[in-house]
Every structure is written in C-alpha cells, then in structure tokens.
Amino acid sequence: MTSKQVKARFGAVRTTAGAVRPVSGARITGGLLHDWQRRNGTATIPHTIERLRAAGNLTNLSRLLEPDPAPYRGLYPFLDTDLYKTLEGLAYELGDGDEQPREFYEEVVGLLERVQAEDGYLNSFFQDPAAARKPWQDPAWGHELYNLGHLIQAAVAANRRMGDDRLLRVAVRFADLVVRRFGEEGLCGHPEVEMALVELFRETGERRYLIQAGRFVDRRGTGRLKHSIFPGDYFQDHVPFRELPSVTGHAVRMAYLAAGAADVFLETGDRTLFDALERLWDDMVASKLYITGGLGSRHSDEAIGDRYELPPERAYSETCAAIAVMQWAWRMFLATGGAKYLDAFERVLYNAYAVGLSRDGRAFFYDNPLQRRPDHEQRSGAEAGGEPLRRAWFGCACCPPNIVRWMAQLADYVAAERDGAVLIANYAAARIETAAVALAVETAYPWDGDVRVTVERAPEEAYGLVLRVPGWAANVTAAVNGEPCAAEPDGDWLTLERRWAAGDEVRLHFPMPVRAHGSHPYLDATRGTVSLARGPLVYCVEQRDSPLASVDDLVIGVPDIAAAGVERRDDAVVLRVEAAAAPPVSAELYPEYPGPPEQPRTRAGTTFVPYFLWGNGDPGAMRVWVRTS
Amino acid sequence: MTSKQVKARFGAVRTTAGAVRPVSGARITGGLLHDWQRRNGTATIPHTIERLRAAGNLTNLSRLLEPDPAPYRGLYPFLDTDLYKTLEGLAYELGDGDEQPREFYEEVVGLLERVQAEDGYLNSFFQDPAAARKPWQDPAWGHELYNLGHLIQAAVAANRRMGDDRLLRVAVRFADLVVRRFGEEGLCGHPEVEMALVELFRETGERRYLIQAGRFVDRRGTGRLKHSIFPGDYFQDHVPFRELPSVTGHAVRMAYLAAGAADVFLETGDRTLFDALERLWDDMVASKLYITGGLGSRHSDEAIGDRYELPPERAYSETCAAIAVMQWAWRMFLATGGAKYLDAFERVLYNAYAVGLSRDGRAFFYDNPLQRRPDHEQRSGAEAGGEPLRRAWFGCACCPPNIVRWMAQLADYVAAERDGAVLIANYAAARIETAAVALAVETAYPWDGDVRVTVERAPEEAYGLVLRVPGWAANVTAAVNGEPCAAEPDGDWLTLERRWAAGDEVRLHFPMPVRAHGSHPYLDATRGTVSLARGPLVYCVEQRDSPLASVDDLVIGVPDIAAAGVERRDDAVVLRVEAAAAPPVSAELYPEYPGPPEQPRTRAGTTFVPYFLWGNGDPGAMRVWVRTS
Incomplete structure (x- = not known):
C-alpha cells in the first residue's frame, strides 16, 4: 500500500x-x-x-x-x-x-x-x-x-x-x-x-x-x-x-x-x-x-x-x-x-x-x-x-x-498513533496500518478476552505497541512471542516498547468472569438491584428466558453471581444464572413497614442475554437490573 | 332551616x-x-x-x-x-x-x-x-x-x-x-x-x-x-x-x-x-x-x-x-x-x-x-x-x-345518607344537616384523631350514625355520652344505631402514631426506602429541614421510626426524626457488587413536613421516600 x-x-x-x-x-x-x-x-x-x-x-x-x-x-x-x-x-x-x-x-x-x-x-x-x-x-x-x-x-x-x-x-x-x-x-x-x-x-x-x-x-x-x-x-x-x-x-x-x-x-x-x-x-x-x-x-x-x-x-x-x-x-x-x-x-x-x-x-x-x-x-x-x-x-x-x-x-475507532507508538484503542479482529507499522489483530472480543497481535511490518528502531486495558478488566496477562511479560499495566495501558520484527506476536488475556454492578445510592430506581455484565457487555433477562418466575420476582444473591455459568447460544455468549423467585407477600402497593417476614423462596433457572440482543422476537418483560433481595 | x-x-x-x-x-x-x-x-x-x-x-x-x-x-x-x-x-x-x-x-x-x-x-x-x-x-x-x-x-x-x-x-x-x-x-x-x-x-x-x-x-x-x-x-x-x-x-x-x-x-x-x-x-x-x-x-x-x-x-x-x-x-x-x-x-x-x-x-x-x-x-x-x-x-x-x-x-364530601342512617365519610369540623338529623362535628383532623359528634336533631325512632374508620387507623376507641362502646368496627365503618336525643355526644379517637410505609417490590424506584405518614398525611423532608446531611444521604431505621416525635410548627404538625447520614462510599455510578463495607454513620436530626406543604419558600432538595439502608 x-x-x-x-x-x-x-x-x-x-x-x-x-x-x-x-x-x-x-x-x-x-x-x-x-x-x-x-x-x-x-x-x-x-x-x-x-x-x-x-x-x-x-x-x-x-x-x-x-x-x-x-x-x-x-x-x-x-x-x-x-x-x-x-x-x-x-x-x-x-x-x-x-x-x-x-x-x-x-x-x-x-x-x-x-x-x-x-x-x-x-x-x-x-x-x-x-x-x-x-x-x-x-x-x-x-x-x-x-x-x-x-x-x-x-x-x-x-x-x-x-x-x-x-x-x-x-x-x-x-x-x-x-x-x-x-x-x-x-x-x-x-x-x-x-x-x-x-x-x-x-x-x-x-x-x-x-x-x-x-x-x-x-x-x-x-x-x-x-x-x-x-x-x-x-x-x-x-x-x-x-x-x-x-x-x-x-x-x-x-x-x-x-x-x-x-x-x-x-x-x-x-x-x-x-x-x-x-x-x-x-x-x-x-x-x-x-x-x-x-x-x-x-x-x-x-x-x-x-x-x-x-x-x-x-x-x-x-x-x-x-x-x-x-x-x-x-x-x-x-x-x-x-x-x-x-x-x-x-x-x-x-x-x-x-x-x-x-x-x-x-x-x-x-x-x-x-x-x-x-x-x-x-x-x-x-x-x-x-x-x-x-x-x-x-x-x-x-x-x-x-x-x-x-x-x-x-x-x-480501532487504533490511534502518536510519535513512536501505535495504540490499540478498541479490540476487534482487524488489520491496522500506519506509515510506521502494520499489525494484524485476531480476537473474538467481546465474546472472549483473548487477543493476538501479530506484527507484519515495523520500523527498524524501537517502537511502542500500546494496548488498552479496559476499565472492566482485572488480572490481565500478556506475553510477547510466548514469553510472559509484565502484565501490570501502566495505568489503563500496557506499553510494550522494543524493536519489533515481522512475525512478532503479542498475546493478551483479559479474563471475562461474570460481574455484577450495583449503583450509586442516589440512583433511586436501581437501589437494591444488580446488573450483570461480562467484558464490555451489559446483560439482561427477558421473560421468555425465565420460565419459572416473573423477571420482576427474580432475586440474585452474591453466591448466584459467583456460580453463574457462561454458554454459547446462537451467535452470542449468554449467562446461565440460578436465581431465587420471591413473589410479593402482599398485593398492597404501600404496605406498612416493616412488613411480614419473607416467604420461603423457590429457585428459578434463567438465561441472561446481551442487552443489545434483547427484543428480537417477543420478549415479554425484560430487566437489566435484577433485585438482590 | x-x-x-x-x-x-x-x-x-x-x-x-x-x-x-x-x-x-x-x-x-x-x-x-x-x-x-x-x-x-x-x-x-x-x-x-x-x-x-x-x-x-x-x-x-x-x-x-x-x-x-x-x-x-x-x-x-x-x-x-x-x-x-x-x-x-x-x-x-x-x-x-x-x-x-x-x-x-x-x-x-x-x-x-x-x-x-x-x-x-x-x-x-x-x-x-x-x-x-x-x-x-x-x-x-x-x-x-x-x-x-x-x-x-x-x-x-x-x-x-x-x-x-x-x-x-x-x-x-x-x-x-x-x-x-x-x-x-x-x-x-x-x-x-x-x-x-x-x-x-x-x-x-x-x-x-x-x-x-x-x-x-x-x-x-x-x-x-x-x-x-x-x-x-x-x-x-x-x-x-x-x-x-x-x-x-x-x-x-x-x-x-x-x-x-x-x-x-x-x-x-x-x-x-x-x-x-x-x-x-x-x-x-x-x-x-x-x-x-x-x-x-x-x-x-x-x-x-x-x-x-x-x-x-x-x-x-x-x-x-x-x-x-x-x-x-x-x-x-x-x-x-x-x-x-x-x-x-x-x-x-x-x-x-x-x-x-x-x-x-x-x-x-x-x-x-x-x-x-x-x-x-x-x-x-x-x-x-x-x-x-x-x-x-x-x-x-x-x-x-x-x-x-x-x-x-x-x-x-363530608357526609352521605341512606335509609335510616347518616354516614360520616370525611372528618372535618362541620355541621351536617339532612331531613332526618342535624349533627355537629368537632375535630382538628387531620392534625389529630379526636372527633366529637354532637346530635342536634334526630328522629324519634332508632337511627344509624355510621362513622368511617379510615384505612390507616388502628386501635380506634369510641364512646357515646362518655360510655365506651364496642370500638371494633364493622369492616370499615363503626355503626351506632339507637334512639338519639339532641345533645347526645359520640367521641371517637383515631390514634395517630407516625407510620412508615414500604412499597410493593415491583415498584422499582422506591425499593429500599420508606415514606413516613401520620393519619391521612404523607410527609416529606426538605433540605432546609435536614441541616446536617443531604436528604439523599438520610437513612431511617426501624428504631428511628418508633422514636419519631411529633410537634407543632406554624399551623402544621411536623415530625422530628433522628436519622443516620450515609454519604456514598464511592463516587462511581456503577461500582462492582458487592462493594466495600459500609462506613460508620453519623446521626442527623431532621424535620418532616406534610407533603402538601413542601415547596413554600426555597426547599432545595426534597424527598418523600427516604432510604432504609
């Protein structure tokens, strides 16, 4: 080129x-x-x-x-x-x-x-x-x-x-x-x-x-x-x-x-x-x-x-x-x-x-x-x-x-450069070409967190390969040509500066456990609920994926989050979550507080799908934020 | 007349x-x-x-x-x-x-x-x-x-x-x-x-x-x-x-x-x-x-x-x-x-x-x-x-x-009648006159729950005086001419049927403790909060009445509700509530869940005013629903 x-x-x-x-x-x-x-x-x-x-x-x-x-x-x-x-x-x-x-x-x-x-x-x-x-x-x-x-x-x-x-x-x-x-x-x-x-x-x-x-x-x-x-x-x-x-x-x-x-x-x-x-x-x-x-x-x-x-x-x-x-x-x-x-x-x-x-x-x-x-x-x-x-x-x-x-x-929006370095800003399978370098990125991101960057062309002198560490990522590992390297990122970036040769390969691993996020206490409408996420994806539950309980009755506890499974469905990674079902103990809209003790709860198997995929077909009800009690 | x-x-x-x-x-x-x-x-x-x-x-x-x-x-x-x-x-x-x-x-x-x-x-x-x-x-x-x-x-x-x-x-x-x-x-x-x-x-x-x-x-x-x-x-x-x-x-x-x-x-x-x-x-x-x-x-x-x-x-x-x-x-x-x-x-x-x-x-x-x-x-x-x-x-x-x-x-909207009875539907100091009876109602309702009904005119035969028991009321007492009567209401009404004479007096007492109300679990935006009430009045807290803490940081526990005091301010009954103040532990909008342990809380004295009186003057922030944790 x-x-x-x-x-x-x-x-x-x-x-x-x-x-x-x-x-x-x-x-x-x-x-x-x-x-x-x-x-x-x-x-x-x-x-x-x-x-x-x-x-x-x-x-x-x-x-x-x-x-x-x-x-x-x-x-x-x-x-x-x-x-x-x-x-x-x-x-x-x-x-x-x-x-x-x-x-x-x-x-x-x-x-x-x-x-x-x-x-x-x-x-x-x-x-x-x-x-x-x-x-x-x-x-x-x-x-x-x-x-x-x-x-x-x-x-x-x-x-x-x-x-x-x-x-x-x-x-x-x-x-x-x-x-x-x-x-x-x-x-x-x-x-x-x-x-x-x-x-x-x-x-x-x-x-x-x-x-x-x-x-x-x-x-x-x-x-x-x-x-x-x-x-x-x-x-x-x-x-x-x-x-x-x-x-x-x-x-x-x-x-x-x-x-x-x-x-x-x-x-x-x-x-x-x-x-x-x-x-x-x-x-x-x-x-x-x-x-x-x-x-x-x-x-x-x-x-x-x-x-x-x-x-x-x-x-x-x-x-x-x-x-x-x-x-x-x-x-x-x-x-x-x-x-x-x-x-x-x-x-x-x-x-x-x-x-x-x-x-x-x-x-x-x-x-x-x-x-x-x-x-x-x-x-x-x-x-x-x-x-x-x-x-x-x-x-x-x-x-x-x-x-x-x-x-x-x-x-x-995949990459950027500065003098003496190229930055990978967003991860996708891509070919990145600048005056200084050509890189091939291979990854199934955002479905998994493995990234391989292959150097196809590089300058003679030392050059920086600067890899973004997403804010959600923890315990990141990296290797250059199979050698583990200091994976501790420099702030939000992993900077690898050296003399690169065509064929050099950098491997990154961003572990993608299922995460749960709460919300700031001033955010009223999500108090007492969590949102599940994996990598950069926010997940939600549609009623059709919660056959045993209304999505409004689902309650996810800390152990349920830890036990959440990940599986492939169609072209997406979905989450299998075993939740509790807590139907209301009273039909009253504004019962006196404190109310009667909780009823025993049943368990309900659910599937959470990436939020961006909801509403294809008839979803019935849907929630991103699910109750924790 | x-x-x-x-x-x-x-x-x-x-x-x-x-x-x-x-x-x-x-x-x-x-x-x-x-x-x-x-x-x-x-x-x-x-x-x-x-x-x-x-x-x-x-x-x-x-x-x-x-x-x-x-x-x-x-x-x-x-x-x-x-x-x-x-x-x-x-x-x-x-x-x-x-x-x-x-x-x-x-x-x-x-x-x-x-x-x-x-x-x-x-x-x-x-x-x-x-x-x-x-x-x-x-x-x-x-x-x-x-x-x-x-x-x-x-x-x-x-x-x-x-x-x-x-x-x-x-x-x-x-x-x-x-x-x-x-x-x-x-x-x-x-x-x-x-x-x-x-x-x-x-x-x-x-x-x-x-x-x-x-x-x-x-x-x-x-x-x-x-x-x-x-x-x-x-x-x-x-x-x-x-x-x-x-x-x-x-x-x-x-x-x-x-x-x-x-x-x-x-x-x-x-x-x-x-x-x-x-x-x-x-x-x-x-x-x-x-x-x-x-x-x-x-x-x-x-x-x-x-x-x-x-x-x-x-x-x-x-x-x-x-x-x-x-x-x-x-x-x-x-x-x-x-x-x-x-x-x-x-x-x-x-x-x-x-x-x-x-x-x-x-x-x-x-x-x-x-x-x-x-x-x-x-x-x-x-x-x-x-x-x-x-x-x-x-x-x-x-x-x-x-x-x-x-x-x-x-x-x-104060009263209604049916054959042989008059019903008091809403309590207010009032004179109620029908073809059959004339009644004088004296009360400071909704500021207190004491009601005196004096019969001024009544038929010769037995006649019903039917008094509404508000849905929020409990432990109601009643007396006719000073004699306690079965205060157990007939559903939502207290029915007193007898031959009345001019000067007969019925006294009712609806205790008005400070109440707290929660909300149905499907009502997302008030989850984990309570609304204080007394009698028929819903209360709220304005920022000017919470000098020690943001109203968004106030946390009311069950003991705080029980200890709430009632006092007169201007022409209204207000509630004195000693709450806790729980400032956010993190500025993050969506922190990972579960988050860090709670910080020690300070106490904050507050005054709750009837909701209908909020916003006269500069209220700053206002909340009807206040956090419970």
Whole structure:
C-alpha cells in the first residue's frame, strides 16, 4: 500500500493536533464488528435506501426541479440529513470496494448538485418556492445549519474514502454562504455543524471554517434561540458552553455540541474550552449515563435530566445520543490520550448503540429503555403506533441512517498513533496500518478476552505497541512471542516498547468472569438491584428466558453471581444464572413497614442475554437490573 | 332551616340511585378544610379572577360582540373552561353568602348569554368568524364537548346553590344542540361531558342527557379519534371502556371518563359498566397510584404509565388528575357505600390535591413530583420557564380554577345518607344537616384523631350514625355520652344505631402514631426506602429541614421510626426524626457488587413536613421516600 493510499483511508476525524492521532488505515477483518458491518451492507443499507425512497426523501429534492413542485413530504425540516447520513455510510462502503448501490449514491449526489441554489443554499424544506416558509427565519427550529453539518460530513467522507469531490464542492458552496451570513451573528437550534466545519477545515485547510465553528460554540448561551415549546436549555442556549454546570437539555444536541467543541479545542488549543469539556464529561460519567452508556432519561423534551435521574423503565437513551457520546468520547481521547474516554466509548458501542438495531438489521429502536414491564405496550420515539418493539422506520428517522454511517466507520475507532507508538484503542479482529507499522489483530472480543497481535511490518528502531486495558478488566496477562511479560499495566495501558520484527506476536488475556454492578445510592430506581455484565457487555433477562418466575420476582444473591455459568447460544455468549423467585407477600402497593417476614423462596433457572440482543422476537418483560433481595 | 332550603344546598352530585346518597346540607365550620376554604375565598379566587382577566379569557368572549373581533388569545381551544370552573366555584361561594366578587360572576354570565350562537353553540375559540377554524371539525383535539361539560357543571352549581338559572338555560341550549348533533355518532377527545350530562339529567329530569352520556361512554374504543401526535390510548379510544385492562393514557381524560361512566352506572344500573369500573379502580389502587394518591407518572403525553411505573422524581401527578380521581372515588362510594373509595379520596385530598396550591393560595403546581433533586431546576406542566416551584398561572391553566371549584365544594364530601342512617365519610369540623338529623362535628383532623359528634336533631325512632374508620387507623376507641362502646368496627365503618336525643355526644379517637410505609417490590424506584405518614398525611423532608446531611444521604431505621416525635410548627404538625447520614462510599455510578463495607454513620436530626406543604419558600432538595439502608 502506498503512502497515498494510506492517506486516502482517513476516516471521519482527521485531527492536526492532540495527544494522539487517528490512523490512516485500519480495517475490521472478523468477529462481531465485522458481522455488524456485513449486516450493514447487506441488510440495513438496502432497507434504508428502500425506506428513504418510500418516505419521499428523494422526491423532496427532485420535485424542486419541476416547474410546479409537489409539497414537501414529512413534518420536519431536517429530512435531507437522512440522505446525508446514508451517503456518508455509503462513502465508506464504496470506498472499501463493497458492492453497494452506487446507483443510489449517484442519484442523490446528482440531485444535490442540481438542486443547490445559486448562492449555495441547500435544504429541500425551505427551498420550496410554493411554501410560505423562507430560509433563515427560524434559527431555533429550522435545522438549516444542522443540515449543512450532515452534508459536510457526507462530503468529507466521499472525498476521503472515494476520492469523489462532487459533494465536497456542494458542501463548500453552502459552507461559504454560511460563513458569510453567520460571520457576525446567528446560530442554529441543533448543534452538529460545529464538528462538521472543523472537519471541513481539516479537509480543505481553510481556516475560516474552524473560526466559524468556534463562533458557533462561543455564541450559545445568551438566550438567542426562542421557541414556543422548548426552553433555552433544550438548545443549550441558557448558559454559555464554558459555564454549563452539567450536560443538560436535549441529549443529542448536547453531545453533538460537546463533540464539536472538542474539535474546536483540538485545532485551537483553547484550554478554557477543554476545561469545560473535561468537567462536563466527568460529571456526565459520574451521574448521567445509564450503565449501557445511554444518555438522556426523559421522553419529555428528549432531555438528559437531573443528576442520578436514571430510571431503567423509562430510559429514553436515544440511539442518536449514543452515537453522539461516542463522537465526543473519541475526540476527547484524541485530545488527551486518556483511556477513560475509550471505556465509555466501548460501553456505548456494545450496549446503548448496538441495541438500536435488530438482529436482522432492518428494524430500529429510537429510544432504548433498560426495562420492560409485563403490561407495557412498546412505543418508540416521539411517535406512537401499535408496532411492537423495534420499528422499520420513523417519521423522524434520524436514528436509522445514523446507525448506518456509524457501522460503516467503525474501523476508524480501532487504533490511534502518536510519535513512536501505535495504540490499540478498541479490540476487534482487524488489520491496522500506519506509515510506521502494520499489525494484524485476531480476537473474538467481546465474546472472549483473548487477543493476538501479530506484527507484519515495523520500523527498524524501537517502537511502542500500546494496548488498552479496559476499565472492566482485572488480572490481565500478556506475553510477547510466548514469553510472559509484565502484565501490570501502566495505568489503563500496557506499553510494550522494543524493536519489533515481522512475525512478532503479542498475546493478551483479559479474563471475562461474570460481574455484577450495583449503583450509586442516589440512583433511586436501581437501589437494591444488580446488573450483570461480562467484558464490555451489559446483560439482561427477558421473560421468555425465565420460565419459572416473573423477571420482576427474580432475586440474585452474591453466591448466584459467583456460580453463574457462561454458554454459547446462537451467535452470542449468554449467562446461565440460578436465581431465587420471591413473589410479593402482599398485593398492597404501600404496605406498612416493616412488613411480614419473607416467604420461603423457590429457585428459578434463567438465561441472561446481551442487552443489545434483547427484543428480537417477543420478549415479554425484560430487566437489566435484577433485585438482590 | 326549611326542607326547601336543605334541598337548595345539594352539591355537584345529586344521585337518584345508589347505595348511599349525598346529603342536602353540610357546611365546614372549622379546622384545616375551613382554612382552605377561607383561603380560597380571600386569595385564590381573587387571584384567579385577576389572572383570567390578564390572560384574555374574558376578552376571548367579549371580542365576539365586536364587528371586527381581535384574535383569540391563547393556544388552546378550551380556555373558556377556566371561566366555567371559576364560575362553578363562585356559585358555591355566592350561594353560601360569602362576599365574593359577584361583579365577575355577573359579567361572565352576561357575556356567555350574549355570545352563545343562535343554535346554542358556545366556544370562543371556534366562534371567531375571522379564524379559519370551524366548529366540530376536530373531534380529537377540539375540546368542544369538554367545554360543554364544564359549562354544565357551572350552570348546575349556579342553579342549585344560588337559584340562578341563567347559566343553566345557556347550558341546556348547548346540550340540546349536542344531543341533536351527536345522537347517532361522534365523540370528544377529552372526556368530561359525560359526568356533566348525567348531572344535567339529574337537575332537569330530562332523560335524553343521561342517554347521551351513556352513548359517549359506549362509543369510545374504536379508534374514531385521530391525532397526528397522540395515540388512541391517550384518548382512551383504543379499546372499548368495558374492555380496558387498566387505567391508561392521559390521566385526566381517563379519570374524568371513569367518573362519567360511574355516573351513568348510578343512574342506569348497567352492571357491565360497574364491573369494568370496579376492576379498573382496584387495579389502579393496586398498581398505579402514587402514595400521595397522584395518578399519572409520565410527563410524556401526561400519561398514566405501566403498572408499578411510579418513580417519585418524575411523578407528573397532575393536580387536575387528583381532582378527577376524587370525583371518580366519590361516585363509586355513592354507588356502593364502600369505604375503600373514601380511603383513596382522603389520600388524594390531603396530598396529591392539596400540594397543588401554595400556602398563600396564589401559586400552583401543575405536576406534583414526590422528589426534587439537588440540581433540579423546577418546571411545571407542559410549559417551561425559569420560574421556581409553584407558578402564578399557566398558558394551559386547567389546574388553578379546578382547585378553586373543588375547594369551594368540599362540604359536599363530608357526609352521605341512606335509609335510616347518616354516614360520616370525611372528618372535618362541620355541621351536617339532612331531613332526618342535624349533627355537629368537632375535630382538628387531620392534625389529630379526636372527633366529637354532637346530635342536634334526630328522629324519634332508632337511627344509624355510621362513622368511617379510615384505612390507616388502628386501635380506634369510641364512646357515646362518655360510655365506651364496642370500638371494633364493622369492616370499615363503626355503626351506632339507637334512639338519639339532641345533645347526645359520640367521641371517637383515631390514634395517630407516625407510620412508615414500604412499597410493593415491583415498584422499582422506591425499593429500599420508606415514606413516613401520620393519619391521612404523607410527609416529606426538605433540605432546609435536614441541616446536617443531604436528604439523599438520610437513612431511617426501624428504631428511628418508633422514636419519631411529633410537634407543632406554624399551623402544621411536623415530625422530628433522628436519622443516620450515609454519604456514598464511592463516587462511581456503577461500582462492582458487592462493594466495600459500609462506613460508620453519623446521626442527623431532621424535620418532616406534610407533603402538601413542601415547596413554600426555597426547599432545595426534597424527598418523600427516604432510604432504609
């Protein structure tokens, strides 16, 4: 592979500064993530294209070429972004030479080129000449810069991965209009353009985009955004970013904004921004993330909620928020090299994000609760309907194409480098290629904790191979060419620096016992319960896997956790747990305390499945958090 | 008092059948409920009138008399009902001879008479000739029959309590239009008219209103109501009423509907309706009411939620839903004579309802959570704003005038009668007058459990004095003229049947120890916590009353409950509780389980106040449910 080829494979983030840098070439070659990517190509992308066609996302554009355009289809002014996110995902697939529907890509790119206004403006909701609405009239709800953001991200992906700059030219025209128009004043109710403008700066070298991104971050927080329903904190416009006491308001907006601010920090080195970012991140991890990594507990306003307000049964935990948290986490990792951000990334990836897609890749959760009541009729997202569990599409379909683009770019998050070292950030069977080294990683992670890294190419001089030790791991062992080496990690990393030769082999073993996690005493809704986990996976129990007792009656004691067995079922590792069954001694909702003594309990054999696999088929009730008494 | 005068004092419900009947004359003469009524007259009603004037509710009507009407003010098509509920409250006040602003009453009644359309239609949102909207086009959201319902209830109150039939004539004209138009088909997205039409039947003797009410109940449940956002169950239109498995959807709609269905049952004796009502009631009490009696846990869609989905921190528990549950409870009591309905009534009255109003009577909660986080910025109802805690008014101001009318009619719920007996249903210092007896009740209930009932007039023959024993009471003692009598109650009632003479005195003593209540094990968010109570009052702790420890760190053990002291503070009885303080041993959100051993705990003296008094002043954090470990 030539150096030019390596360069062409940069992913969604290509920083020019920071403690570590993304690598230019990585590819996932096997295992769970590879299965996910294959499913993305063979099921989710074709399904998404079919649904985009059916929902009118394409005709919303093509109608603008007609003399008498049909009305816009859909309620929201951001439906073009469903196309952009799909294009972004397709750019990865097409760039990798996968047989993806190039026809769709060409059709949409062609439409966008033709529909874009003279001045660069592009948004099929507002461009309709017959509609009363006009561009730039509704900063709070218009989503016009949010649209631009996703356009830029698709355009950068197409340019980087496919060498196709047509979309980039469209994006640059729109971005230049925005820089002219928003130089002095104005912002958008839905952050997203900040990340994108920084990436456009990275791709083009044009500093004005970076400056504009910084302005958008700095301008928030003075109550400019007015909306009849949503309060200022919904838009993160009630307090300047650097003064936010905690992540707040609409979860997706908050995390996109933070990711964009991290990008601005990465390229400007503005420490005041970083200080706020680190404080907000640490506060979020300490008080506002579900154990799945999900962000945002409230259906109302899709809001994050107060500290420790994390009830499993009504977790909103939007799939898009999961992606946004990973975007933020990755940028914080690039800025600092800190493994704590990767621990969160991994937690989100395998749990809050992965659960958003069905096993067959054709149905989606918008919100991702951690509990299902026996009498619950599932609804998903803002819209209701009789449809059970994951749904094939949504009127507000932000999540499905977001899943598509993220699945397609997972290889970008496997490794990073710094001068004299390569870092393995997330474990997957992969080939990692940088200017300095080529590595082959073999592992069945997250199903087991054995990892083999084979050096295929290395520099002459001593070079660092820096291996992440996940936060959940203990008693890690490592060997180089069969020789046990000091497995005691250096903080969260195992650093092996030496002169490597092709064929050198590093073996790592992360033991994966069944773990149980309690929760902070301020987290009311999980008091007196535990969540089972193994490796990075959170587990849950569905009613169909607890034939002898209601999942609400299951009680797991400390010996039950120690005795839990692990077995393979279908393509997953499941847990066999012998629990007690403790039916209520009284039907009263609020019995006097203390109540009557406990009844003798029966035993109930149960199977816990990875949380991300729940709800494929009819699960009945489901619990992540199970009682301990 | 002549028999005619007694008749004139019937309240909001005047059944013609059922196990027990409302009494024709009762008056609250002292104690807490009397204080509430005085505050209603001197503070809440003047405040409400001022706010109604400021919000445009009157000009929405008067503008229709102009040749070129100004636009309707407000977003909702039901703002006339704020006037109707206020008129209903005023009718009680004016009927009792209180010095209430008769001017306002006269002004509104006069306006309604003049604004009503030729055909009887009346709704200032839809009558606007300049507005594009037309009557009867939006059954799901138009609220037109909901409007009629509140008009009827105000009209009946004015006729019964003041002998003023002007509003009744207006209501009858509108009701007749509705009976003509909705004879064969149609219904309203917001139930309320059902209760009102039955009452109109009771007031006028015209059976067509009763029949129409029954039709509205029977017609629900076939998906007629279509709305772009809300699902069928929001309107209770997804399943026929008799087949509803559980109270569901929008809480206020559900409880108004059930109260209306109970009225239809009361007058028709349709057992299939009663069977559904009893089943729904029992299921609600067993799985869907907060310990405060609040109904509805979700902000999203203001919905009731699944069984056992009752997190304190996000309890929606709308004040209007509290009133609706009391209306339903009272009708179930009239139908059956069952005390269980009164236990719920009382629980709601002193907790979920009373908390909706500030101590000064001029500020309101729309939603009534049972917990406040230290970092919580309070918002109320669907609307957000920076205003702390209770607010002076709302854009959707359904709750304040609902509080007004309910405060004004509390005397209606003190007693009931059946052949040969009078029943004391709720304890308050009161004078109870029926054709058969006159009683004076003296008590400081709910602050203490001593009740003295003095017979002022009684029939010659043996007559029953039937005294409710609240569900929370134990070790009750009773004496007649100083002689202890068998205090063992007959189920939930203490029945004293004998020949009474004027001057006879019954004394009751309900001991009021501090109680603690746990919760059903399916109620996740209160697991491992207790709620303190005394008599019918639920208590809570505000941060300002826990100077030594965060309310989130407080731990109450069984001995602490036994040692709790009772003392008077201002006008309330508060609890002195010596608790332990158990700060978190780790800042981790999800520590491994089992965790490190507990740290030694310090002690923290705290004061618990009645829940309905929380949030007057700056409470900081607040908890109803406090940890037990």
